[in-house]
Amino acid sequence: MVSSITLGSFANLNGKNVLTGAGGSGLDSKTIIDALVQAQQTANVKPLQDQVTANTNKSTALTQLQTLVTSVQSAANQLRNVPGFNTASQNAFDYVTTSVTSNTGVAGSSYVAVSAEPGSTPQSYNISQVQSLAQATTQTSGVFTLPDANQPVVSATPGAGQFGAGTITIKGAAITLNAGDSLNLVASKFNAASGQTGITANVVQGASGQFQLVFIATQTGTANAFDLKSAGTVSDPSGVLAHVAITTKQPAADAEFTLDGVDVTRSSNIISDAVSGLTFTLQQPTPNGTTLTVGVQPDVTTAKNAIINFMNAYNALKEFQAKQTQLNSDGTYATGSVLATDNVLQSTANSLSGYVSNVINGLSGTVNSLASIGITFTDLPQQTDSSGNVTQPYTRNVLTDDDTQLTNALTSNFSQVANLFQFSFTSDNPNLAVYTRTNALAVNNFQLNINPGTSTFQATYSDGSGSHTVNLTATPSSSGTGYTLVGQAGTALSGLTMLYASNAAATINAGATQGIGDLVYNYTSNLLDPIGGAIAVEQNAITTSNTQLQKSITQQNSLIDSYQSQLLVKFSALEQAISAANTLMSSFSAQQAAQSGGNG
Known part of the structure; x- marks a missing residue:
């Protein structure tokens, strides 16, 4: 005969007494409640938390992508011919080197040292004599x-x-x-x-x-x-x-030397105002009959290093893309490939590959693509560590160079190589200059018809469909002289802003080519725009998604807390009923025992 229902020991949970540990009946209220609550957590909260984690991992990867794109942009900026005034120091192709040679066995630099600022015109100068050095009293x-x-x-x-x-x-x-x-x-x-x-x-x-x-x-x-x-x-x-x-x-004395037949006299031996961008430092007078030749030539080393830097930045992004699209042996994406199906990564990589493989239209000479200067595409094999773990997956379409061909191209066709990368603009009117440009420019040659007196500001160009004349948006300069001319959307000059520094009527023939560096810089600038750029838009979407997910997690946890409270109430009532039943059974057993004793 059962004299009591035996359960586990009582414990307090959220203010409710529940039984823990299985008793004779095998009932364990706390374990049952925990299991039911955990089931709700697994079904309703964990998927939301997993999505937050996935979003966070994706955001981290997008930040890495942004850093790599910024490196590409920075490298392209050195090659694109930065618009504006006094920007030569930002353009690798504007750097120059100097040399001084003499017609004797003595080094020319022992008489005159010459340095040149970026943007100085490459050419030669003749110093027929250094008559005297400047002296102090x-x-x-x-x-x-x-x-x-x-x-x-x-x-x-x-x-x-x-x-x-x-x-x-x-x-x-x-x-x-x-x-x-x-x-x-x-x-x-x-x-x-x-x-x-x-x-x-x-x-x-x-x-x-x-x-x-x-x-x-x-x-x-x-x-x-x-x-x-x-x-x-x-x-x-x-x-x-x-x-x-x-x-x-x-006694005091002035420096005197003869440059290209012109006698130059200055109070200092360091002369920086004889030729724009050049500084002559006189070291000693030249003997009679000694002449010096000063050479200013493009800095091939600086330009080459800037090109290699651009290649490295591009390749780093391609290697990142390979890691983000890495597959396991079973065909599934690897754990770290959080951007495997992301449109921003794929679009960025594809667009950049398109730009660097471009054949640039409108260029003269033999240089019109990276391949023409020894830069081609190759694939990198998979790399593993000593344990066989993949450290870098197979990477397609990275850039590699033939060092000799690249050096020869820069040495023999420097200006052509420069135009392959930079924005180049020519005009038969010195008052016209480019201020800004975008990748929407779709024509290489055009003619401007400017007549402020009749408010005529037009451009004429030809394309595959024939000749076109379009209006330009003209804004007078605040100085009262000149105009800002902007190509209108929907035309071949869209996004091109020019400065015309005159009020005179003119017909101007102009030409423009956009090199790889300029195209890449403009594209990455749009991509990196902190408001409308694709990366920022996706990051903002992730932030919004995580905010909503956190709200949903909070709501689900609140519902689960209520569910747990309901379970506690029900199981507490059950335990109270069992306790009452045990009391009743104990009383009944005592009565039976008393009756049995009396009958004996």
């Missing part, structure tokens, strides 16, 4: 016989060789010497005023106990000459210098 005082330079050399009643106490004025700067001032202090007072006087003073000990002051102009050239014994340099009413011997050791 140098004067010395008489000898002061002293134990050391801290002894006094200024007196109120000066004798021969002494400075007199008083004030002198040089170029408006007053220098006051006091009786008892030492030689070092006199030098310090001259130097304190050197910024205004242009004269420095140094204490020099020629022999033991024999000191002199050496006065030197801070700048070379006759325009900076001085003479401390001349009223033209010094106002000395007190006779401060009257008893001091002053000797000129080196």
Whole structure:
């Protein structure tokens, strides 16, 4: 006969008493409730959490893609011919190198060193003679016989060789010497005023106990000459210098050299205003009969490095694409391939591949594609580590170069290689320049008809369907001179903005070609736009999705909490009923036992 229903021990869960551990009946309320709640979590919350994780992983991969695209954009920027003014330093093809050769066995650079700024015109110059170098005036005082330079050399009643106490004025700067001032202090007072006087003073000990002051102009050239014994340099009413011997050791002199038959004279040996962009540093005069040839030539090394940098940036993105589309042996995508089916990655890779494989229209010469300068596509085999794990999957269509062919192309056809990559614009009117452009430009040659008097601003061009004349949007310059001309959407000049720096009527023949660097830069700029760019749009969509998913997770957890509370109520009631039944059974058993005892 059953005297009680035996369950596990009681525990408190969320304010409710539930049984834990199986008793004689095998019932374990807590385990049952936990299992039911977990089933709800698995069915309704985990899929949402998994989607958040997938979104987060995708967002991380998109950030990596953005970084790689930014590297491609930066590399393309060095090759595209950045629009605007003073941008030569940003364009690899505008860098130049210099050389100086002589008609003798002596190195030309020992006479003149030449440097050139980016954008300097490649050409040659002739220096027929370096007549003289610029020199600074140098004067010395008489000898002061002293134990050391801290002894006094200024007196109120000066004798021969002494400075007199008083004030002198040089170029408006007053220098006051006091009786008892030492030689070092006199030098310090001259130097304190050197910024205004242009004269420095140094204490020099020629022999033991024999000191002199050496006065030197801070700048070379006759325009900076001085003479401390001349009223033209010094106002000395007190006779401060009257008893001091002053000797000129080196007179001021100007630099003189003959450049392309023109005599050039400057006060400095560093001359940067003779030819725009070039700096000549004179080292020594040339002997009679010695001539120098200065060469300014394109910097092949800088251009080549920029091209290689672009290739590396492109290849890094292709390797990333390969990892993101990597397959397992069973044909499924690898764990890390979170962008395997993503349109942004595929579109980006395909578009960039299209641009770098372009044959550029409108170019003259033999260079019109990467292949024509030794850059071709190849595939990289799969790479594994020592354990056989794939470190880099098979990668298609990366760029590789024939180093010799690339170097030869740059050496022999530098301008053609430059135009393969950069935006090139020509015009028979110097007042016309390009300000901005996009990849929508669809014509290489056009003619502008500009007549501000009749408000005529038109472009005429020909394409496969014939000749077309279209209007340009013209905006007057705020300066009152010139116009901003913009190609209208839907025309072959769409996105092209030109500056016309004149108010005169003109017919202008112009040409434009867009190289690979410019095309890639414009494409990646749109792709990376923080508002409308494809990467930003997808990142924003992921953020929105995760926000909604988190709300759904919160709602589901709230529903599950309610479900758990309901279960606790039901099982608590069940346990109370079982407890009451046990009490009743115990009472019944006691009565039976009492009756059995009485009958005995």
